[in-house]
Amino acid sequence: MDSDELRNAGLKVTTPRLKILTLLENATERHMTAETIYRLLAEGGEVIGLATVYRALAQFEAAGLITRHHFDSGQTVYELERGPHHDHIVCIRCGRVEEFYDKVIEERQREIAASLGYKLSDHALTLYGECNSPDCLAGKG
Amino acid sequence: MDSDELRNAGLKVTTPRLKILTLLENATERHMTAETIYRLLAEGGEVIGLATVYRALAQFEAAGLITRHHFDSGQTVYELERGPHHDHIVCIRCGRVEEFYDKVIEERQREIAASLGYKLSDHALTLYGECNSPDCLAGKG
DNA sequence: GTTGCAAACGATAACGATTCTCAATATAGA
DNA sequence: TCTATATTGAGAATCGTTATCGTTTGCAAC
Numbered sequence: 001m002d003s004d005e006l007r008n009a010g011l012k013v014t015t016p017r018l019k020i021l022t023l024l025e026n027a028t029e030r031h032m033t034a035e036t037i038y039r040l041l042a043e044g045g046e047v048i049g050l051a052t053v054y055r056a057l058a059q060f061e062a063a064g065l066i067t068r069h070h071f072d073s074g075q076t077v078y079e080l081e082r083g084p085h086h087d088h089i090v091c092i093r094c095g096r097v098e099e100f101y102d103k104v105i106e107e108r109q110r111e112i113a114a115s116l117g118y119k120l121s122d123h124a125l126t127l128y129g130e131c132n133s134p135d136c137l138a139g140k141g
Numbered sequence: 142m143d144s145d146e147l148r149n150a151g152l153k154v155t156t157p158r159l160k161i162l163t164l165l166e167n168a169t170e171r172h173m174t175a176e177t178i179y180r181l182l183a184e185g186g187e188v189i190g191l192a193t194v195y196r197a198l199a200q201f202e203a204a205g206l207i208t209r210h211h212f213d214s215g216q217t218v219y220e221l222e223r224g225p226h227h228d229h230i231v232c233i234r235c236g237r238v239e240e241f242y243d244k245v246i247e248e249r250q251r252e253i254a255a256s257l258g259y260k261l262s263d264h265a266l267t268l269y270g271e272c273n274s275p276d277c278l279a280g281k282g
Numbered sequence: 283g284t285t286g287c288a289a290a291c292g293a294t295a296a297c298g299a300t301t302c303t304c305a306a307t308a309t310a311g312a
Numbered sequence: 313t314c315t316a317t318a319t320t321g322a323g324a325a326t327c328g329t330t331a332t333c334g335t336t337t338g339c340a341a342c
Binding site for chain 2: 328337
C-alpha cells in the first residue's frame with residue numbers, strides 16, 4: 001500500500017503525498033516534470049498546490065522513493081525508483097524518453113573511476129538523438 | 142589569435158567577445174558558470190553586461206568554440222572546446238572536475254542508439270564520486 | 283578617414299522554474 | 313478527544329536565463 005511506503009520512508013501520510021505517489025505508480029509515462037504531475041492531478045480533479053508537489057517530490061527523492069534527472073535540454077524529470085538501474089536516451093525533437101541498460105558501459109565506468117582514484121557513487125549517462133516514432137516524424141515539418 | 146577564432150566562427154570581433162574568449166583560454170579552471178565568468182571579468186576591471194556574457198556564450202557554443210554541460214547538481218558550466226571529446230567525473234565532496242575519454246563507451250553508445258532507432262547527435266556522461274586528492278581528503282571532517 | 287547601417291552592446295524588464303513565507307488545516311500520538 | 317507539530321495552499325520572492333530597446337560599435341564602401 002502506498003501509505004506504507006510513505007510511513008517506511010519516515011513521512012507522514014497525507015492526502016497530497018498519497019495522490020502524488022499513486023500517480024507516479026500508475027501513470028503510463030514514467031518520466032514526468034513537476035508541472036506535468038501538477039497538471040495531471042488537476043485534470044483528475046485533485047487540485048494540489050504546485051509548491052506541495054515540489055515539496056513532496058523533494059521528500060520522495062530524499063527518501064529514495066524516486067530519482068530526479070536533469071537533462072541537457074533543461075527539463076527536470078522525476079521517475080519512480082523501481083527495478084534495476086538504467087540510463088536514458090532523449091529525443092531532441094519530441095522530448096520522448098526511453099531507458100536502456102548496458103553492462104559493458106556500467107563496467108567501464110567502474111574501471112574508469114577506479115583508475116582515476118575515485119570512489120564511484122553515482123553516474124548520469126544520457127544520449128540525445130532523433131527518434132523514429134511516427135508521431136515524432138510527423139511533427140517534423 | 143583570438144580575433145581570428147571569432148572571425149573563423151563567423152562572429153564579429155568585439156571587445157566583450159574577445160575578453161570572454163581570452164578569459165576562457167587563460168583561466169585555471171576549465172569549467173565555469175556564466176556568473177563566474179561575469180564576476181572574474183568584473184574583478185579584472187572588465188565590466189561586461191551579464192546579458193552579453195550569456196549571449197556570447199550561446200554564440201560560442203553554436204559556433205562550436207565551447208561546450209555547455211548541465212550537471213545534476215543543477216549548475217550549468219561552459220568549457221573551451223579544445224582537444225578531443227571527453228566526458229566528466231565530478232567529486233561530490235570538493236566539486237573537482239576531471240575529464241576522461243573511453244573508446245569502449247563511445248562505441249557502445251553509438252550501438253545502443255542505433256539499436257533503439259535513434260540518430261545519435263550528442264551524449265552526456267558524468268560520473269560522480271569521491272576523489273582522493275589530499276586537499277579533498279583533508280577537508281573531509 | 284569619413285560615413286552608413288547592421289550587428290552588438292548594456293541596463294533592465296520579463297520570464298519560467300523553483301523555493302520561501304505564513305496563516306489555516308490536518309496528522310498522529312497522548 | 314485534544315494538542316503539539318508537521319503539512320498545506322496561495323501567492324510573493326528568488327534564481328538563472330532570455331527578451332526588449334535605445335545607444336554604441338565594427339567594418340565595408342566610399
